[in-house]
Amino acid sequence: VQGTFRAVNPSQRSEDLYIHVSVERSATYTLISRAGRSVDRTNWKLIVVTDRVPPIHFFKDSSVWLTANLSDGRQNRAYEEITQTLGALFRDYDKNVAPQMHYLQPVMVSLKVTVDHVYSFDLAEQSLHSLLTLETSWSDRRLAWYPTKQRSFRLNNISVWEPSVYFVNGLSAVESAAEPAIRLEYSGNLNKYQKLSLKTFCPTEKDQYSFSCPFMLKTYPLPSTQERLRVTDFEVNEKFQSHQWNAEVNTNETRIYNEDPIVLVIDLELK
Template identity: 25%
Template sequence: MASPPQASGGSAIASHTPYGASDPHCQIKINWLLWLTQGGSSLVGTLSEIWLGGFRTCTLLRCNEESKLIGDLFRGYNKNIRPAAHPTDKVEVQVKLILTNLISLNEKEETLTTNVWIEIQWNDIRLAWNTSEYFGIEVIRVPYNTVWLPDIVLENNIDGKFDVAYYANVLIYSSGYMYWLPPAIYRSTCAIEITYFPFDYQNCTLVFRSQTYSANELEIILAVDTETNKPIEWVDIDPEAFTENGEWAIKHRPARKLINSRYTPDDLEYQEISFNLVIQRKPLFYIINIILPCSLISSLVVLAYFLPAQAGGQKLTVSISVLLAQTVFLFLIAQKVPETSLNVPLIGKYLIFVMSVTTLIATNQIVVLNMSLRSPNTHTMSHTIKHLFLELVPQFLGMAPLVDNAEAEVNGVRERRRSSFGLMQRAEEYVLKQPRSEMMFDKQRERHGLTGSFVDGIDVSTTASLYKSLAQAAPEIKECVDACNFIAESTKQANDIGSEIESWVLIGKMIDKVCFWVAMALFSIGTVAIFLTGHFNSVPEFPFPGENKRYLPS
């Protein structure tokens, strides 16, 4: 059997050995395994176990080196001291925000809930080492509470929780470069602008700053892209982990650093990093569940005009029912938006508008019912009202004047009464002049000349004298004539009253028609104008006014 090979750096498998197997002890075990494989020894299995044990020994050696490295690094290390070479030096901290989920925006509480990873990088010169002295170790991971951490917190949190959700380990590189990537679920304040709700967009900001260090001690900057060597001036989105929100769409996500020296004493600069999320609402949910049902219900009040003018009770029932339904929708909106008196939401304006129109329609229906039920016994119709509503309004609506028909009907009744009274008077003259026996035969009538022309020629002016002779000659006939005159006068008065009542009903109908077209115009123009205002409320092209910059990766 050939002698076992010794450790050498020229073995072909050396470049493919596991991490840490470049140790001379590990290399001897590998060469032994190759020799036994080529020689076909029966001790392959046993010696393989010996080699695996040697590899474990190599790993343990590396672990021992890492333990030794950590012990050397943290010997005399104080995590409460700022990692600066000189007291006047600034510690540069790079911050980057990675958004994984826009959870929700609670308009009522004005709270934005986000799921993020906050990436923080800085240098701690006290934790640098030479890799050649520690088994080639380039990075170690230590618990967060063993090293100095920049006290960067979310300033505009709403629940008083400044901490992250999970305190992950800190990565320490041999150059002293520190990398910390903890996850967090932040609930931050977001001032809601409800003017165009639900066709609105909101600008929410996450503001980070150091809790105790000023800008003269700790310089917070945006993280730098390693490829372009430029600051990352946007909220980064992880395409694999990001979940799209069903209500909001992210339009802009800029990030920038703000410095203001007014807010801290002793001329210490105040600095903060702000990450903005300009999000636009997806209004389909509100269109389907609130706007469309409210519009359909509100349109029912216009259909009340198709009921007769005298059906005022039924019309009022429809109007009040629609008004109650609109109140329910207004209550639902009040539960959604913040309790603020600064602005009124767009959908709130629409509901107030349709409720006002519905109230006006109900008032109009009461007026129409009052007009339709008037009579000469309660009201006197003036000539101005008759001229306005029975002549001018019908002409304005493209209808024939209604006063002509009413007066023609009244005049026709009067003409019929006048002719009947004249015939009655002629009949009285005819009866008084001729015996009853002669009136019973046509030939005798012709013989006496009592033809139609004779009757027509009787002078009506002699009625008074004939009436006196009639009263003397035949009292019974006078009573009959008085009864006929009373009936004629009563019929005349009844017809006059009916004609005036009909005129009041026509006036009510005209008011109803005018208000119908006014209500239709109000509903149409008002609805279109209100919602067009929301349609034109688009997200600006650039996130910050006066800056022609999109703050997006190129």
């Protein structure tokens, strides 16, 4: 599906651009100029659109880029609800302020941690290089709304307050192995999904063939807020494969409730 629309940039220069719509389970829009080049959508504001495509809106200041579900010709109303809802939610939102429900009460942060892969284990360095999936969940009632159709959004390029979780026994900066994704539900609950590549300290002794390696998680001690961590799930990925190691969760040493820091332990055994 294709259409054309007239767009203007901040300098008031106008240009006819094509909009290419790819429809699968959702709609994805790409802006293309007459010369065939891709156009940075954040530099343009939509003012007229043909009736062949649903109306869309670009917000230059917040760089909001949204995807709406399409169903039975109702895409126009879906986009209207998305833009109106997000406009209202983020009009006065301050990402630097924690979403505390009650005065001096900590923000409850839930974690799900999955060990996906072991890249390497260095006995001399006492380090474990691994790949984790980290799902972080918390609630921010400032971002709740009453849904009519749209019950959740994936937030792309929208900044929200996030928990300050870090690895106490990390030996280097944590690297993102995939683009993080944050989903906002109408109740104000947020879920952030991350793939993390990291090195952590693992105590070792010579002539060992099995090792218990911890992941120690904590939140930064910020003066403006308190956060309480809890782990709802910790596991080794069922598709975990290694030519060198067997890996399983050490349930005896894993401490996930009311601990500071939280300690998650996996056992590694040479094959």
